[in-house]
Amino acid sequence: MPSSLRNAALPMAFGIALLALWEWAVRHYAVPEYVVPGPVAIAHALGRDGADLLAGLAVTLQVTVAALALAAVTGALLAFALAQSRLVEQTLFPYAIFLQVTPIVTIAPFIIIWVSNVFVVLLILAWMAAVFPIISNTLLGLKSADPNLRDLFRLYQASRWQTATKLLLPSALPYFLGGLRISGGLALIGTVVAEMVAGTSGARSGLASRLLEASYRLELARAMACFVLLSVTGLVLYAALDALSNFLLRHWHESARSREE
Amino acid sequence: MSGTTATASAVTVDHVTKVFPSGTEALAPIDLSVAAGSFVSFVGPSGCGKSTLLRMIAGLVPSTSGTISRAWPPGAKGIGFVFQDPTLMPWATVAGNVELPLQIAQFDLTAAARKEKVMEALRLVGLEGFAMAYPRELSGGMRMRVSIARAIVTQPRVLLLDEPFAALDEFTRFQLNEDLLTLWQKNRWTVLFVTHSIREAVFLSERIVVMSPRPGRVVLDKAVTFVAPRTPALRDAHAFTDTCAEIGRSLGNAMGEL
Numbered sequence: 001m002p003s004s005l006r007n008a009a010l011p012m013a014f015g016i017a018l019l020a021l022w023e024w025a026v027r028h029y030a031v032p033e034y035v036v037p038g039p040v041a042i043a044h045a046l047g048r049d050g051a052d053l054l055a056g057l058a059v060t061l062q063v064t065v066a067a068l069a070l071a072a073v074t075g076a077l078l079a080f081a082l083a084q085s086r087l088v089e090q091t092l093f094p095y096a097i098f099l100q101v102t103p104i105v106t107i108a109p110f111i112i113i114w115v116s117n118v119f120v121v122l123l124i125l126a127w128m129a130a131v132f133p134i135i136s137n138t139l140l141g142l143k144s145a146d147p148n149l150r151d152l153f154r155l156y157q158a159s160r161w162q163t164a165t166k167l168l169l170p171s172a173l174p175y176f177l178g179g180l181r182i183s184g185g186l187a188l189i190g191t192v193v194a195e196m197v198a199g200t201s202g203a204r205s206g207l208a209s210r211l212l213e214a215s216y217r218l219e220l221a222r223a224m225a226c227f228v229l230l231s232v233t234g235l236v237l238y239a240a241l242d243a244l245s246n247f248l249l250r251h252w253h254e255s256a257r258s259r260e261e
Numbered sequence: 262m263s264g265t266t267a268t269a270s271a272v273t274v275d276h277v278t279k280v281f282p283s284g285t286e287a288l289a290p291i292d293l294s295v296a297a298g299s300f301v302s303f304v305g306p307s308g309c310g311k312s313t314l315l316r317m318i319a320g321l322v323p324s325t326s327g328t329i330s331r332a333w334p335p336g337a338k339g340i341g342f343v344f345q346d347p348t349l350m351p352w353a354t355v356a357g358n359v360e361l362p363l364q365i366a367q368f369d370l371t372a373a374a375r376k377e378k379v380m381e382a383l384r385l386v387g388l389e390g391f392a393m394a395y396p397r398e399l400s401g402g403m404r405m406r407v408s409i410a411r412a413i414v415t416q417p418r419v420l421l422l423d424e425p426f427a428a429l430d431e432f433t434r435f436q437l438n439e440d441l442l443t444l445w446q447k448n449r450w451t452v453l454f455v456t457h458s459i460r461e462a463v464f465l466s467e468r469i470v471v472m473s474p475r476p477g478r479v480v481l482d483k484a485v486t487f488v489a490p491r492t493p494a495l496r497d498a499h500a501f502t503d504t505c506a507e508i509g510r511s512l513g514n515a516m517g518e519l
Contacts, residue, residue, distance in 0.1 A: 156365040156366060170352040251352070
């Protein structure tokens with residue numbers, strides 16, 4: 001389709017032009033690689049250190065995915081608990097907000113002291129970054145169930161369990177998935193920040209630690225290569241969660257409706 | 262109480278009032294008894310409390326005073342309810358929506374028997390070919406048919422309908438009126454039907470209860486007897502238009518009293 005082709009072609013052409021300008025500027029002004037590396041140098045670093053960097057990415061990705069999964073499960077459960085009564089929500093929701101507004105960098109030092117396992121430290125911090133949108137969105141979804149359908153379930157004398165599984169969970173699903181898409185990016189950011197603060201190093205260190213290490217050594221091409229990999233990872237993560245959401249909602253929700261319909 | 266005996270009464274409303282928490286008096290004391298197997302319509306202007314009365318009879322809204330005795334078992338086995346909106350679960354197929362009351366109430370049915378009942382209900386409303394469709398793929402009239410199929414799939418003792426066809430175009434509305442009438446003439450559930458369409462009420466009902474504006478009172482309680490079985494041709498009969506005119510006058514008087 002010509003319009004979709006143009007949708008992809010325009011930003012790509014713009015990106016290539018930008019990269020070309022960058023490369024030209026670096027060469028023309030003879031900027032040393034330890035100040036600003038050009039795209040070619042970054043690509044070269046990516047090729048040279050590829051295996052090493054991918055090992056780091058695997059570590060980062062492990063933490064990110066684990067934290068996101070944990071946030072999805074605990075966030076949904078917490079939202080469900082909060083939805084049980086107005087009193088519970090009023091009592092506990094401010095603490096969920098507290099979790100959201102506190103910069104995790106400020107909590108990291110304490111977690112690092114209290115928990116010895118580095119993986120667990122990273123997991124906790126990334127979870128803290130990721131969980132709030134899931135709690136808040138799922139809670140909204142649980143409260144948005146059609147009031148007439150609620151009446152119908154009441155009329156049919158549905159049990160709490162039946163109402164939860166047949167009415168509340170499906171009603172909340174689109175909201176939960178919306179939260180999950182936001183949390184995917186936040187889990188990655190949380191992991192990266194946590195890695196940098198925790199100062200992990202060695203073969204089991206994540207990509208963000210390697211980025212930091214490389215920048216200390218003024219290996220900026222390698223550091224930028226880490227940055228590129230992390231950005232691409234964020235995009236892929238978002239695309240994957242978007243695809244998951246569209247797949248689960250394909251039959252019924254407006255958000256997953258194909259444009260042609 | 263009216264002449265019906267206690268055993269034949271599906272529901273008896275005894276001196277029931279409703280005052281909303283805001284202090285608004287929605288219903289003045291209402292007394293009425295509905296015979297089992299009859300089709301009764303409630304007509305009245307918006308805000309006359311007819312929907313509130315229906316919801317109180319269903320047990321969805323508590324009454325402020327008075328008692329309501331129901332001759333049907335609670336839950337999906339006893340009652341079917343059709344809202345003004347189709348109120349379908351968008352995530353479930355047509356068959357899934359219709360099966361809901363069978364799943365909730367503990368009917369001793371195998372999955373195959375449940376499916377058979379669902380298909381039977383869909384046949385009755387003329388949607389047997391749409392079992393696997395999702396609600397968003399259907400027109401407004403078809404969605405309302407699904408809603409009716411869901412209400413009758415359990416063969417409930419009483420069917421309550423709260424302005425079910427108000428949002429539909431006239432052609433679809435006539436069609437659904439005729440289908441509902443055919444279903445009722447075959448199955449003889451007790452039907453309580455709330456509407457603000459006089460023609461719809463006269464076409465369908467054996468008895469029409471006309472209510473006044475807030476606080477709602479019964480201003481006319483009229484038996485409607487036409488030759489059975491009723492057919493669409495009834496809408497052109499003199500007796501039909503005369504009855505419509507009488508209900509209209511009664512409503513007009515009730516409005517004038519304000």
